[in-house]
Amino acid sequence: GQNIDQPTEMTATEGAIVQINCTYQTSGFNGLFWYQQHAGEAPTFLSYNVLDGLEEKGRFSSFLSRSKGYSYLLLKELQMKDSASYLCAATNAGKSTFGDGTTLTVKP
Amino acid sequence: DTGVSQNPRHKITKRGQNVTFRCDPISEHNRLYWYRQTLGQGPEFLTYFQNEAQLEKSRLLSDRFSAERPKGSFSTLEIQRTEQGDSAMYLCASSFSPSGDEQFFGPGTRLTVL
Numbered sequence: 507g508q509n510i511d512q513p514t515e516m517t518a519t520e521g522a523i524v525q526i527n528c529t530y531q532t533s534g535f536n537g538l539f540w541y542q543q544h545a546g547e548a549p550t551f552l553s554y555n556v557l558d559g560l561e562e563k564g565r566f567s568s569f570l571s572r573s574k575g576y577s578y579l580l581l582k583e584l585q586m587k588d589s590a591s592y593l594c595a596a597t598n599a600g601k602s603t604f605g606d607g608t609t610l611t612v613k614p
Numbered sequence: 615d616t617g618v619s620q621n622p623r624h625k626i627t628k629r630g631q632n633v634t635f636r637c638d639p640i641s642e643h644n645r646l647y648w649y650r651q652t653l654g655q656g657p658e659f660l661t662y663f664q665n666e667a668q669l670e671k672s673r674l675l676s677d678r679f680s681a682e683r684p685k686g687s688f689s690t691l692e693i694q695r696t697e698q699g700d701s702a703m704y705l706c707a708s709s710f711s712p713s714g715d716e717q718f719f720g721p722g723t724r725l726t727v728l
Contacts, residue, residue, distance in 0.1 A: 548705060548719035593656050600645060601670060604656030
């Protein structure tokens with residue numbers, strides 16, 4: 507089976523850095539996705555990690571450790587528009603299992 | 615617009631009625647996925663297709679749910695004899711295999727069963 511855990515809520519200040527963690531336990535694993543979802547909208551792709559290590563993409567970076575079943579999403583220079591839910595998803599043979607999302611609130 | 619589209623965007627129905635939703639994926643994508651999402655939870659996998667073949671269906675789904683992708687392009691999801699517990703956002707996503715599993719989501723169909 508698949509089990510994905512991430513914190514329910516986080517709060518951070520505009521301009522700061524925040525790290526959202528995700529742990530997974532899966533029966534098969536190809537890679538790990540991070541998606542951003544604003545209220546009432548569909549998820550949008552942020553990153554996909556297959557190999558161990560850190561991948562940086564602008565203000566967003568994502569890290570994966572396959573041996574530890576662990577990933578994190580790092581958001582730098584936070585902006586108010588970054589307030590959203592952040593979903594991690596473990597994928598295996600095309601099928602993705604999502605966590606319940608971390609609701610990030612960015613305060614001025 | 616070349617993204618994933620879904621119709622209708624909203625559907626209100628009475629318990630016991632049948633409903634059908636449509637998804638048009640990005641044209642060159644051969645994989646199509648259906649998810650269900652309720653408030654405060656992540657998308658829950660329902661089923662997925664590669665071209666016209668339905669490769670996997672969640673064991674969580676009852677026999678009231680059926681999906682088709684007859685020509686390997688658009689897909690339909692039908693729910694028969696709807697129940698109040700079926701109220702949710704139904705999301706469709708598509709991807710191009712084998713270039714990666716990145717899925718592009720449509721805007722969703724919000725179903726309300728009264």
